Amino acid sequence: GLGYVTLLELQLRQGQANDCLHELQLILAEKAVIFRTDIRHGSNYHMTTCAWGRVANADAAVQRHAALYCRCRIQMGRLGAGPDILEQYKELSDSDLTISTAVSDPNARGHRDDTLPWIWTMDVPRDMAANDRMSEFYRVNWLRMRALQDRWKEEVQLLKCEQEWTKNFFENKVRFWTGRKVATLAKGQAGPACYAAR
Template sequence: TWISTGLAIEEAQIALLIEVRRIGRRSTETQRLDIARQRDRLQGQIDGFARSALTHLGEGFDADDEPEDLDVDILDDLDDDPADFIETSHTWTNSPELTVIPLPSNLGVDRCRRCMAEDLIPLEMSLREGQANDALHNLRIYLCNKAILFRTTVRQANSQALKTRAWSQVTSVQQAVSLHASIYTKTRKQMMRLEPGQDQLQKYKPLLREQLKISTAVGDPNA
């Protein structure tokens, strides 16, 4: 559906934001070219989505009205402030990863009603619930994988080469943790804009960074 396409675009935006943050300003030419290709592909998807918005939202919708930057909290278990990555990387205000696409949750309930698109609100809410459930499921899997890596691969690495390889695996898993945690947080934020019911408020609670940390005993070889 049109809304599910929008949710997929939003996830691609979050993934690209995390990638841009990861490589920072000290990126190689190959990395910069890869980011440029991803941005071109993402921009094409956003343009197509915005054009099709007229079909679903009617003539009362203006695709160029009130442009703003995407509001995303990048979550990981690091101690630095994840909100600082925009100032320390090659992301600027008109980057496609920061473009807000015209989903009902971005337009707001009142505006959807004015556009005679109120029927899209429960549809997006239903899809958002599925998106949140998927993100939480994936998050649990990768946190378990991270704990297992510490118990086995990291703890048993008895040479510098093995330690380097082990921590590379941990970093890869941590990037997946950050992605799915950020997707869940963004999804929940959008759900709150769709006038959720009490059951949804109880079920989908804020995700805290402390919840992304595995037990320190897991990573302590003397524990």
């Protein structure tokens, strides 16, 4: 009876939330492309004005889909969605809906450790099958994240090596100064032996 209808409504809300997130991804990717191609490289006032108009339209569409997603998430909570579902469909914040240089230019200075908002990890296979631009976007960002992971693995290895090198350096200094102390004591020089013992 009613439990079945509630479960069906919850599944419909999840589908609607997925659709909203998919649209947000497409619009934000398109907005990044507009910034990268039309606004930064606009050669005259007319081109730049048209590009800013397209950005304003994209912003309006982002707000519309974000509001719809938030309503879906609230309804999922009211329908008794479990914590696993609500964890998957996180709350949207303004920072999730912004396009930074890290997205529009993956090789920009100072963005090496930037990560993408959580909405870019949702429903990847469908996006890649449906849109070549999204496929390229995921490929580039996957490579960036892989490079970041490789850098951190290398950093861990270097840290372990540096730790060993530091230990070896100080052990070598201990042997050196202990040898100096023994040599100066053998010569009967107490002053240099005290200095070496320090």
